[in-house]
Amino acid sequence: MRQLYHFWLSPFSRKVRLVLAEKKLEFELIAEPVWDRREEFLLLNPAGEVPVLRDEDGTVLADSAVICEYLDEVYPENPLFGDDVKHRAEIRRLVAWFDGKFNREVTDHLLGEKLLKRFFANGVPDTAILRAGRTNLTHHLDYIGWLFERRNWLAGDHLTMADIAAAAQISVIDYMDDITWSKHPRARDWYMRIKSRPAMRDLLADRQASFPPSRHYANLDFE
C-alpha cells in the first residue's frame, strides 16, 4: 500500500493528499512527529520534513512539489499541470505563489504563532505577527478573487495544481478561523467550488480535539 508521511495541519502535506485524492490513488496516512527527528524517517528524507511518499513500487519521494510533479507524470489520468508549456508555466507560477509567497507571508505567521509556538514552545502568540499575517491574507484573498473573476478555476478552465496548492493553504487558515469570508465573496465562491469536491472530504474531516476548527470549517455553505 502507498504510504504518505504527513503532519495533519501542514499545507504541504495537505497538497499531496489532495493530489492523491483527485487522482483516486489509495494511500495510507502516517502521522510523522518531525520534531522527534526519528532516524528511520531521516533515512527516507534527510531534510527531516513532511510530506514523504512511498509509492507502491517502493520509490521514496520527498518535497511536496517533487511528489506532485511525480504523481502527475506517473499517473497521468486527471492531469493537474495543464496541457501545454505555457499553461504549465502559469500553473507552476501560481503553485509557487501559494507554496512560497502565501506560505511565507500568511501561513508561517498564523500557524507558527497559533499552533507551533503554543504547542511546541509553550509560548504565547505575538499579536503583531498575527496582525501582519492577517493583513497579508486580505491581499492574497483579493488576488484569488481577481483570478476567479477572470477564470473558471485559478489557472484557467479546469481544476489544476494551482487550485490544489491554494486550497491546501486556505484550508489551514480557515481551520484556524482567520478568514472573514463575508469580506471576500469572490474568493469564497472559488473556495466553495473546490470545497465541494470529493477529494476535499477527508481533509475537512481531519481535526484535533485540543485544537478544534472554526465552526464553518467543514460546511460547504460556510454557515
Place this chain on the structure above:
Amino acid sequence: MRQLYHFWLSPFSRKVRLVLAEKKLEFELIAEPVWDRREEFLLLNPAGEVPVLRDEDGTVLADSAVICEYLDEVYPENPLFGDDVKHRAEIRRLVAWFDGKFNREVTDHLLGEKLLKRFFANGVPDTAILRAGRTNLTHHLDYIGWLFERRNWLAGDHLTMADIAAAAQISVIDYMDDITWSKHPRARDWYMRIKSRPAMRDLLADRQASFPPSRHYANLDFE
C-alpha cells in the same frame, strides 16, 4: 532579444542565468530594483520578485523554478532534468533542497544580514544570525561532499539542475567569503568542477565596487 530581469546577488536570478548559459541561449540582463516596486515590473510579475524572463516570443515568466522547467522543455538541448521520472524526482528533490532549505538556513541569514540589512536598512549585521547561518552552512557543505563522494555530479552522472541550484547559492555565499574551503575538500572539488564551466564565467565576473567579492571568488583553483 530575450530579457532577464534580475538582481545580481540573488541566487534565484543566478540559477536562471546559469540555465540560459548552459543552454547557450542569448539574453540581455536587466537589473531590476525590486524595492522600488515599479508599476511596469509589477505588471510582469505581481509577486514583485526577480527573476522574470521575457522570452523571444514575448512569453513572460516569473519564479525561478517555473522559468527553469520552462526553458528545459522549450529548449531541450542539454537537458537538465534527467531522463526518467525517478531521476527527475531526485533532481527536483535536490533543487528544492537548495532553493528552499539551503536558502532559508544559510543564504537568508548571511545575505540578509551582510548585504540587504546594511544597504537597504542601514543596519548592522546581527552576529547571532551570522553565526547560525555559518553553522548551518557546514552541514550543507558536508551534504554536498557526501553526495559528490558517491556521484559524478550531485544528482548522478551528468550535470543537472541540482548542480545549478547548488552553484547559484554557493556562489553567493562564496562571494561574501563565508566558506572555509580547506575544511570541506569534497564540496570544494565539486565546486571547482562546476566553476570551471564556461556557463559560470559571466557570473564570476559580476561584482560591485561597494561590496567586493572574496579574494578567491573567481579563481578556479581557490588560491
